Amino acid sequence: MKSAKERIYTAGLVVIGNEILSGRTEDKNISYVATSLNQAGIRLNEVRVIPDIEDEIVFAINYFRERFDYIFTTGGIGPTHDDITTQSIAKAFGVKNILNQEAYNILLEFYGSPEKINESRIRMAYAPEGSELIYNSLSKAPGFKKENVFILAGVPKIMMSMIDSIIPTLDKGKPLKSLEVDAAIPEGTIASSLSDIQDRYREVEIGSYPYYDNNKVGTVLVLRSTNEEILEKAKNEVVLLIKRFT
Amino acid sequence: MKSAKERIYTAGLVVIGNEILSGRTEDKNISYVATSLNQAGIRLNEVRVIPDIEDEIVFAINYFRERFDYIFTTGGIGPTHDDITTQSIAKAFGVKNILNQEAYNILLEFYGSPEKINESRIRMAYAPEGSELIYNSLSKAPGFKKENVFILAGVPKIMMSMIDSIIPTLDKGKPLKSLEVDAAIPEGTIASSLSDIQDRYREVEIGSYPYYDNNKVGTVLVLRSTNEEILEKAKNEVVLLIKRFT
Numbered sequence: 001m002k003s004a005k006e007r008i009y010t011a012g013l014v015v016i017g018n019e020i021l022s023g024r025t026e027d028k029n030i031s032y033v034a035t036s037l038n039q040a041g042i043r044l045n046e047v048r049v050i051p052d053i054e055d056e057i058v059f060a061i062n063y064f065r066e067r068f069d070y071i072f073t074t075g076g077i078g079p080t081h082d083d084i085t086t087q088s089i090a091k092a093f094g095v096k097n098i099l100n101q102e103a104y105n106i107l108l109e110f111y112g113s114p115e116k117i118n119e120s121r122i123r124m125a126y127a128p129e130g131s132e133l134i135y136n137s138l139s140k141a142p143g144f145k146k147e148n149v150f151i152l153a154g155v156p157k158i159m160m161s162m163i164d165s166i167i168p169t170l171d172k173g174k175p176l177k178s179l180e181v182d183a184a185i186p187e188g189t190i191a192s193s194l195s196d197i198q199d200r201y202r203e204v205e206i207g208s209y210p211y212y213d214n215n216k217v218g219t220v221l222v223l224r225s226t227n228e229e230i231l232e233k234a235k236n237e238v239v240l241l242i243k244r245f246t
Numbered sequence: 247m248k249s250a251k252e253r254i255y256t257a258g259l260v261v262i263g264n265e266i267l268s269g270r271t272e273d274k275n276i277s278y279v280a281t282s283l284n285q286a287g288i289r290l291n292e293v294r295v296i297p298d299i300e301d302e303i304v305f306a307i308n309y310f311r312e313r314f315d316y317i318f319t320t321g322g323i324g325p326t327h328d329d330i331t332t333q334s335i336a337k338a339f340g341v342k343n344i345l346n347q348e349a350y351n352i353l354l355e356f357y358g359s360p361e362k363i364n365e366s367r368i369r370m371a372y373a374p375e376g377s378e379l380i381y382n383s384l385s386k387a388p389g390f391k392k393e394n395v396f397i398l399a400g401v402p403k404i405m406m407s408m409i410d411s412i413i414p415t416l417d418k419g420k421p422l423k424s425l426e427v428d429a430a431i432p433e434g435t436i437a438s439s440l441s442d443i444q445d446r447y448r449e450v451e452i453g454s455y456p457y458y459d460n461n462k463v464g465t466v467l468v469l470r471s472t473n474e475e476i477l478e479k480a481k482n483e484v485v486l487l488i489k490r491f492t
Contacts, residue, residue, distance in 0.1 A: 018453055021290045023281030024424065024468055025455070027273070030295065035269030044267045046302075047295035049276065052453075056292075079434040080454040081441040120437030138458060155456060178270065188325040191366030195327035207264055207298075208326040209271070210401060212384060222270055 009042045009173050012064035015049040016057060016075040016085055017154060028156040029074045033163060040167050041175040041226075042070065052076055057088035061149060065092070068148075070170065072163070075154030077143065079120040085151060086144060090128035093146060100127045103142050110140040127151070134162050174226040179235045183242045186210065187219040193241050194221070201234040203227050255288045255419050258310035261295040262303060262321040262331055263400060274402040275320045279409060286413050287421040287472075288316065298322055303334035307395060311338070314394075316416065318409070321400030323389065325366040331397060332390060336374035339392060346373045349388050356386040373397070380408050420472040425481045429488045432456065433465040439487050440467070447480040449473050 013033050019025040027049070034044045045068060050056040057076075064071045076085030090097035103125035104117075111117045127144040134143035134150065138158050144151040145166075152162045183190070187210045198206045207222040221238050225231040259279050265271040273295070280290045291314060296302040303322075310317045322331030336343035349371035350363075357363045373390040380389035380396065384404050390397040391412075398408045429436070433456045444452045453468040467484050471477040 015293075018451065019455055019468065020276070021280055021293070022284050022422070022424070022468075022470065023277055023279075023290075024453075026277040030266070031269055031272040033269075034267055038268050044269075045297065047261075047267070047293075049293035051291065078454065078456060079437040081437070081444050082453055118434065118438065120441075121434040123437075124434075139456070139463075155458065157458060176268070178268070188364065188367040188370075191325040191327070191369075192364065195366070198327050205264065207270075207328055208324065209265055210324060210385070212401065212403060217385075222265065222268075224268065 007173055009070070009171060010045045010068045011037050011042050011070040011072065012045060012068040013047045014057070014060045014064065014071065014073045015047065015154075016052060016073055017049065018051050018082070020049050021051055029154070029159050032156070032160055033072060033074075036163055036167055038176055040170070041172040042167075042170065043176070052082045052084055054084055054088045054091065057085060058092045061089055061092040065149065071149045072152060073149065074152050074159050077124065077141070077151060077153055079124055083123065086127050089146060089149060089151060093128050093149075095129040097126050098129050100125055100131060100133070100144070102133055103127065103144075106133075106140055106142060134166060136162060176224045176226055177228050177231055178222060178224045179231055181221040181223075181235065181238050181242065182218065183221060183246070184216070184218045185242065185245050186217050189245050190219070190241055193244075194238070197234060197237050197241065201225075201230060201237075203230050204234040206234070206238070253419055255316070255417060256291045256314045257283050257288050257316040257318065258291060258314040259293045260303070260306045260310065260317065260319045261293065261400075262298060262319055263295065264297050264328070266295050267297055275400070275405050278402070278406055279318060279320075282409055282413055284422055286416070287418040288413075288416065289422070298328045298330055300330055300334045300337065303331060304338045307335055307338040311395065317395045318398060319395065320398050320405050323370065323387065323397060323399055325370055329369065332373050335392060335395060335397060339374050339395075341375040343372050344375050346371055346377060346379070346390070348379055349373065349390075352379075352386055352388060380412060382408060422470045422472055423474050423477055424468060424470045425477055427467045427469075427481065427484050427488065428464065429467060429492070430462070430464045431488065431491050432463050435491050436465070436487055439490075440484070443480060443483050443487065447471075447476060447483075449476050450480045452480070452484070 037044045076083045087097040124141040128146040131144040131146045204225040209220045283290045322329045333343045370387040374392040377390040377392045450471040455466045
C-alpha cells in the first residue's frame, strides 16, 4: 500500500473562453498551469476549453470535481455580461453566488467610493457562498477558492501570479522528474526497442516526440518518473539504444 | 425555421498528448484549428486535452460524436508504444483497427521495402475499419478519416497541412464575421452599457477582453455574427459608447 506521501495528486483545468475557441486569442495559460503543477508534484490529467455558457461550465466543473483533487478555471471573472464563471460555479456546487464582503472592501479601496465601483464592477465581488479569496495585485479584483475549485482570472499575467501564490498552499505528492534525450534518428527506427525498455521500466513513462526541422528528422525521448534512480537507469538504456543506430 | 444553409456546423477538438499535459510542449494546434474552422464557418465548441490512455480517448470521442458535426484529433499516430490513437478510435466506433492497404503502399514506397517499414512503422498503416486517408507530404504517414472523425498528426506542420486539405471538403455554414474595437478604458466603465447593446443585438456575440500593458489598462471588444449588416450596426453603437468615456 502506498503511504499518503506517495499518493498521486491530480488536477483538471477548465479554460472558459469564447476567445480561445474562436481562435481570436492564443491560449497562454495551459502550458503555464501544466508546468507549474507538474513541477510541484501534481499531475494535470485533463484540460477542457469550453465556451462562456453556464450549462457547459456547470457540467465540466461537476465532472472534474468527481475525478480530480484540484480544479482550476481561467477566465470569465470580470465585470462584463460575458463573465459568468462565479455564478456558474455556484450553481455547480448548489450554493448561492453572494457578495463577498472582503472582495467588496478591496474594490472599494481601489475605486475609492461605492459609486465608482458601479453595478458592473460589483459583480467581481460576487462568489459562490463559502469561498475564500485569491489575491491579485495587478487589477485588484480577486479570484476565489471554493473547496477544491480555484477560480482564476483569464488575463495571463494575473492568472500566473494567482497560481504562483496558490501552489505552495496545496497538498502534493513527489514531483515527477523528467529527463530528455535528443536523437538524430526517426522514431520508427527505435520504436520497437523503445517499447521493450518501456515494458521493463513500468515506473517510468517514456514519451517519443518526432520533429522535422529544415529537412532534419529527429526524435526527442522524454522519460518521467517520481523515482530518480530508476529514471536514470532507464535513460542510460535509451542512450545505449540510440548509439546502436547512430 | 432555418434553411439548411443557415444551420450552424459544429466541431470538437481532442488533443491527445501527455507532452501537453506535462507542460513539456506548448500546444500550437488549438489556435490553428480554431481559427481555420471559424473562418470556414464551422464553430469550434469544445477542446479537450487528454492523456495517451485508451479509455480517455474512447470516452472523449464518443461524447463528441454525439454532440458535434465534426471531430478532430491531434497526436498519437506515430510508430511508438505511446501512439494509441487509431486503435482507441476503432474501439470508440466498435470496429477493428485494421491494416489500410493504401496507407501501407504509401509507406512501402517511402521506405523502399517491407523490411525497412519494420513492425513499428507498420502500425502507422493501421486505421479503424472503413477509414479514408488524409495525405501528408512531409512525413508520408497519413492521417485518417473515419465517418466524421478526422485523425490528424500532432506535429504542428503536419497537422496544419492536413487540416488545410480537409476544410475545403467539409459542409459548412455562413462564416462568423468578426470586428474588433480597441478601447483605452477599463472594461468596468462600459460594462453596463455594453450589456444593454448585447441585449438589443441577439444575433451578435459581444466579447470583452481586458488587457494590462505597461500599466496601460484597456479593453478589446470583439463582435461576431454571421449577419454582416447587423454586425456593423452593433459595432457603431459600441464605438459611440466608447466615445462617451474617452
